[in-house]
Amino acid sequence: MSIVSLVRMEDMSLQHWIKETLLPLQWIERVVNVPLNYNGDKSRFEAEITWLPNFLDEGRGWVYFEPYGSTDLCSVVNSVPSDEQTTRVTVYNESGAVIDSSNYTINYLDGAIIASGGTSTPDGVPTTVDFYQYYVSVIDGWPGTNPPDSPLVAIEMGAYNKAPYQLGPGRIARRNVIIHIYATSSSERDDLTEFLYDALYNRHLAVLDYRQGEPLNYDGTYNTAWTGDLLQLDTDDDALFNFRNVRAEPISFRDEWSDLNMWRSKITFVAESYRMGLDFNKL
Amino acid sequence: MGFKASLKIDTSKLKKIIKNRQDLIKHNIVVVVRTEAMPHLIDRIMDGYDRLSDRMSSLPDDPTNPALWRTEFKNKLLEDLERNLIVTDRGLIVRIGDKKFLGYTDDEQGDTSSTEPLTWLVYYIEGLMGDWAFISNATYKDMRGRGPTMPLGRFGEGFMISRSQFEAEGWSKVTSFEEARHPFSGFSPLDIFTEALNEFRMKPFIERAIKAAKEGRKL
Numbered sequence: 001m002s003i004v005s006l007v008r009m010e011d012m013s014l015q016h017w018i019k020e021t022l023l024p025l026q027w028i029e030r031v032v033n034v035p036l037n038y039n040g041d042k043s044r045f046e047a048e049i050t051w052l053p054n055f056l057d058e059g060r061g062w063v064y065f066e067p068y069g070s071t072d073l074c075s076v077v078n079s080v081p082s083d084e085q086t087t088r089v090t091v092y093n094e095s096g097a098v099i100d101s102s103n104y105t106i107n108y109l110d111g112a113i114i115a116s117g118g119t120s121t122p123d124g125v126p127t128t129v130d131f132y133q134y135y136v137s138v139i140d141g142w143p144g145t146n147p148p149d150s151p152l153v154a155i156e157m158g159a160y161n162k163a164p165y166q167l168g169p170g171r172i173a174r175r176n177v178i179i180h181i182y183a184t185s186s187s188e189r190d191d192l193t194e195f196l197y198d199a200l201y202n203r204h205l206a207v208l209d210y211r212q213g214e215p216l217n218y219d220g221t222y223n224t225a226w227t228g229d230l231l232q233l234d235t236d237d238d239a240l241f242n243f244r245n246v247r248a249e250p251i252s253f254r255d256e257w258s259d260l261n262m263w264r265s266k267i268t269f270v271a272e273s274y275r276m277g278l279d280f281n282k283l
Numbered sequence: 284m285g286f287k288a289s290l291k292i293d294t295s296k297l298k299k300i301i302k303n304r305q306d307l308i309k310h311n312i313v314v315v316v317r318t319e320a321m322p323h324l325i326d327r328i329m330d331g332y333d334r335l336s337d338r339m340s341s342l343p344d345d346p347t348n349p350a351l352w353r354t355e356f357k358n359k360l361l362e363d364l365e366r367n368l369i370v371t372d373r374g375l376i377v378r379i380g381d382k383k384f385l386g387y388t389d390d391e392q393g394d395t396s397s398t399e400p401l402t403w404l405v406y407y408i409e410g411l412m413g414d415w416a417f418i419s420n421a422t423y424k425d426m427r428g429r430g431p432t433m434p435l436g437r438f439g440e441g442f443m444i445s446r447s448q449f450e451a452e453g454w455s456k457v458t459s460f461e462e463a464r465h466p467f468s469g470f471s472p473l474d475i476f477t478e479a480l481n482e483f484r485m486k487p488f489i490e491r492a493i494k495a496a497k498e499g500r501k502l
């Protein structure tokens with residue numbers, strides 16, 4: 001069994017924080033009255049694609065938490081929900097009545113409804129669905145040759161170093177992070193860049209404990225074991241990720257290029273964490 | 284027991300000595316920065332540049348290969364150094380590698396139509412997401428029956444096209460995407476400037492300049 005390291009928790013916390021806390025403040029879309037089609041091979045009702053960008057893209061999907069935290073971008077979120085959303089997704093039967101959420105399971109990554117009775121539920125056959133989808137795709141690392149449609153945010157943790165911190169066995173790790181931003185227009189690029197910059201500037205992030213899994217299972221369903229607990233280090237300290245030297249830079253490629261590379265920017269910063277003890281990654 | 288002594292100081296002479304020593308330190312620093320520190324930094328940038336070129340080893344004669352304009356690129360940095368080394372009473376300002384000549388146009392004044400090879404570098408330094416083909420003038424002629432009639436933008440001797448556009452416009456009739464695929468497709472950024480700056484230390488150069496001045500040596 002591999003050992004889960006602090007840096008992995010930090011990386012995951014950054015990705016989840018941007019996707020689950022920040023972007024829902026301004027960058028999600030409500031899509032209503034979307035037809036559901038039964039897929040016999042997968043035994044589920046699948047939502048039609050009626051809205052672009054496509055929620056099936058990597059890094060998108062449906063929103064699975066209720067709104068939480070302050071809408072003020074300047075506040076630091078020190079807790080995240082442990083419970084699945086109850087108002088973000090609504091499923092209707094053939095007569096337009098709401099199907100009780102206890103009668104189905106949601107695959108948030110594929111945009112699909114798994115009915116309790118297979119092809120039906122006690123409240124009727126799932127026929128249409130309203131949902132919130134992520135407008136911005138959040139990707140772990142450089143997306144390479146098969147990126148999802150813009151807008152997208154690719155988060156890359158790069159070079160790092162560690163150094164002594166104060167007298168004693170304390171150490172500080174400085175990790176260089178790049179956020180690549182790809183937008184659909186110059187104005188969207190500027191908005192998204194400014195939004196993320198302000199969220200990072202002079203801020204820190206509370207690292208969460210993902211050792212029992214992430215909010216979503218690999219199959220896109222909600223992980224009921226998810227607790228949203230903050231990570232407690234073996235020294236009983238909270239694990240914090242502090243952001244320094246935040247810098248944003250537009251990269252204006254010319255118009256002979258596709259939309260994908262045309263409206264770009266990047267945000268670079270150093271994420272610092274402090275540890276006592278010699279084993280930096282011991283949890 | 285006590286005694287008295289009188290001390291006579293020639294302040295104007297002392298001021299002159301200090302001024303001369305200050306001037307010597309300043310002179311030595313400028314010389315060291317110009318002749319040693321900045322060339323050293325440029326060499327480090329060129330190390331990164333060579334790593335960019337290594338990525339193009341599969342297409343040595345391709346017009347988009349940065350290896351073909353290595354000398355031009357280095358000369359541009361050296362030109363910048365000559366032009367942008369500014370000495371003031373308060374310090375020394377050096378600007379090299381102004382990104383505009385590399386095709387960054389983060390203001391509205393940038394050149395939008397340059398076909399200078401160096402303006403392509405922005406794509407290599409910042410990474411090129413997606414799958415891309417390079418359409419040369421010859422391929423263009425095969426497809427259209429004539430050469431291009433309009434400027435081909437940055438690449439001059441051809442242009443880049445995404446895989447979906449390649450298929451949609453029917454370029455596969457004259458060449459396969461795999462044959463035309465540009466080796467930088469999907470490559471991640473390689474910031475040759477930041478990496479060089481991160482490794483660069485100015486302090487040893489300044490210390491050398493001051494040491495020489497202390498010894499009364501003019502560099």
